[in-house]
Amino acid sequence: MTGALIMVGIEKNYGYLLHKFPVAGGEYAFTYDAFGWKHALACGWFLSLAYTSTVPLNATALVAKFTMPGILEVGHLYSIAGSDIYLGEVGIALSALCLFAYLNIKGVKLASQLQKIMVLLLVGIVFLFLSLVIARVGITNPNTMSFLDSETVSLSKILKILSIAPMLFIGFDCIPQVAEELDFEAKEASQLAIISILVGGLVYVLIILFTSFGVTSEEIMNGQISWATGYTAEYYFGKIGVVFLIIALTSAIVAGINGFYMAASRLLFAMSRGKILPEFFGVLDPKYHTPKNAILFTLGISLIAPWFGRNVLLWIVGTSSVGASIGYLYTSLSSYKLYKEEYGGYSYRVFLVLSQG
Numbered sequence: 401m402t403g404a405l406i407m408v409g410i411e412k413n414y415g416y417l418l419h420k421f422p423v424a425g426g427e428y429a430f431t432y433d434a435f436g437w438k439h440a441l442a443c444g445w446f447l448s449l450a451y452t453s454t455v456p457l458n459a460t461a462l463v464a465k466f467t468m469p470g471i472l473e474v475g476h477l478y479s480i481a482g483s484d485i486y487l488g489e490v491g492i493a494l495s496a497l498c499l500f501a502y503l504n505i506k507g508v509k510l511a512s513q514l515q516k517i518m519v520l521l522l523v524g525i526v527f528l529f530l531s532l533v534i535a536r537v538g539i540t541n542p543n544t545m546s547f548l549d550s551e552t553v554s555l556s557k558i559l560k561i562l563s564i565a566p567m568l569f570i571g572f573d574c575i576p577q578v579a580e581e582l583d584f585e586a587k588e589a590s591q592l593a594i595i596s597i598l599v600g601g602l603v604y605v606l607i608i609l610f611t612s613f614g615v616t617s618e619e620i621m622n623g624q625i626s627w628a629t630g631y632t633a634e635y636y637f638g639k640i641g642v643v644f645l646i647i648a649l650t651s652a653i654v655a656g657i658n659g660f661y662m663a664a665s666r667l668l669f670a671m672s673r674g675k676i677l678p679e680f681f682g683v684l685d686p687k688y689h690t691p692k693n694a695i696l697f698t699l700g701i702s703l704i705a706p707w708f709g710r711n712v713l714l715w716i717v718g719t720s721s722v723g724a725s726i727g728y729l730y731t732s733l734s735s736y737k738l739y740k741e742e743y744g745g746y747s748y749r750v751f752l753v754l755s756q757g
């Protein structure tokens with residue numbers, strides 16, 4: 401939750417800038433106004449890499465061994481970097497990518513409705529599982545206590561977790577990317593982003609807590625259990641528990657595909673409007689008024705990834721996730737610069753944030 405609170409502080413910068421620039425592009429648009437097109441180009445390219453690589457990562461997660469264990473391992477094609485490529489798995493991933501591209505072309509409202517349903521499913525199932533387990537065995541039990549007794553809290557361990565917070569919480573910044581299409585004001589958008597960060601942080605904590613009811617720290621450290629959360633769900637609820645957990649996991653994956661489609665396409669659209677990318681990316685669908693070409697470009701790039709396997713894609717995402725941190729940095733610097741120009745000092749910025757919060 402410490403990481404979530406830090407991200408809330410960063411989001412406050414988004415809230416201020418979104419009020420000033422309620423346009424598509426988010427971090428790119430903020431940076432363009434504050435520092436010019438060269439910095440905006442750097443920010444935009446790093447973010448576009450992060451967004452476009454995360455879309456197929458979520459699509460391949462649909463056919464991972466936890467969600468569909470062995471079901472789609474049909475038609476073995478080849479192996480690459482330790483991943484076996486099956487025609488069945490590739491087919492499902494490609495179908496999902498095409499489906500969500502179509503939904504995004506149809507409009508942000510339809511995509512947003514799907515997003516709400518998936519998030520509610522995820523949060524609801526996690527809360528239900530944890531509540532039932534606590535009611536059954538109580539909050540204190542030998543398994544959970546094994547983690548508390550064997551671990552010591554230190555600054556170095558906290559910093560290790562905080563270092564990956566930008567990657568874990570990437571997604572809330574999809575809201576500024578679709579600012580022009582939102583039917584509510586910047587203040588409401590900022591509040592929604594804060595809620596999404598806090599709920600995301602809470603879900604992370606609850607999943608870890610739920611998992612601790614079924615396994616011990618020794619089993620985790622020894623690698624005896626490949627999917628600890630799934631093991632816990634099956635231990636307490638049987639096969640039906642695993643089914644519901646897979647539904648929750650699939651909901652998170654679908655929300656990821658959908659959200660990053662929206663973010664990537666709007667960012668490419670904004671970069672085209674800023675003359676950094678060709679006009680092709682700025683073409684709107686005549687019926688739905690969505691950046692159709694940008695969505696189709698994201699789809700085209702994403703369709704390549706499943707053929708290289710999940711391990712290769714994880715390498716790309718691991719490096720491109722730095723793009724999220726660069727986007728947060730540019731947003732914070734832009735907020736500082738513009739607020740300083742408007743009010744004459746950053747101390748007033750801090751005071752105003754606290755008074756608004």
